[in-house]
Amino acid sequence: MGISKTNLFDTSQQQFSVWAKAFSHPARIAILEHILSVKSCICGDIVLALPLAQATISQHLIVLKQAGLIKGNIEGNAICYCIDAENWGKCKNTFLIFFEKLNIQNTCCS
Amino acid sequence: MGISKTNLFDTSQQQFSVWAKAFSHPARIAILEHILSVKSCICGDIVLALPLAQATISQHLIVLKQAGLIKGNIEGNAICYCIDAENWGKCKNTFLIFFEKLNIQNTCCS
């Protein structure tokens, strides 16, 4: 890459891109959908549900956790992952506001 | 990576991740915001507006175009980029539906 230039942009743009990057792999979408679909936030069987090795799932979970989208609670020797509702709301709002920026006047090229 | 396993996931999950990946760099957010903010969809001055080289901007534009978020119309020797309103709407809906999947019952871990 030469040198990363992500820091030349607005904080809000960087936050947006961090969240988007968390969503940018189908495995992470699948993990989130699994957590969302299971009423109680079971965790380790995410590994059973997805066609990836345990180590790989673990890494994806870390990415999601660092983006603030999920959090993990220790339950015995297992860990219970679930959505971080507060950050989820912030993320949702960021995307919503962004998508709303398009109105009919903006679309010029036929 | 060893070998990519993105194709082991649902088409919808892959489509979601492709859009998210398009949003996953602050430069591309900045480009989209610039296109959205300028009423008429001027293009080449995106290069002037951002702190990146012309070749780099061009690459980011291709990523956005391949994701279907923008389209380019040739105007003389310049190119006019603008939002692809139809795909923008599809993308927006995908994200909206996804974010709506969280309800209070889902958040278990205090």
Add this chain to the structure above:
DNA sequence: AATCTTTATCGTAATATTGCAATATTACAA
């Protein structure tokens, strides 16, 4: 035609991501 402007592409370097086997860590159970 010669030149300028604008955008795309090529080549290359630096860095990041993805994936997994192997291993470590942690908590429980016997």
Add this chain to the structure above:
DNA sequence: TTGTAATATTGCAATATTACGATAAAGATT
């Protein structure tokens, strides 16, 4: 304490992304 189950971390290989200078391509202008 020894074993077992669950998760994280390490190390490494393969691939993707980011960045830009140089150059090419295509339309405009003179």
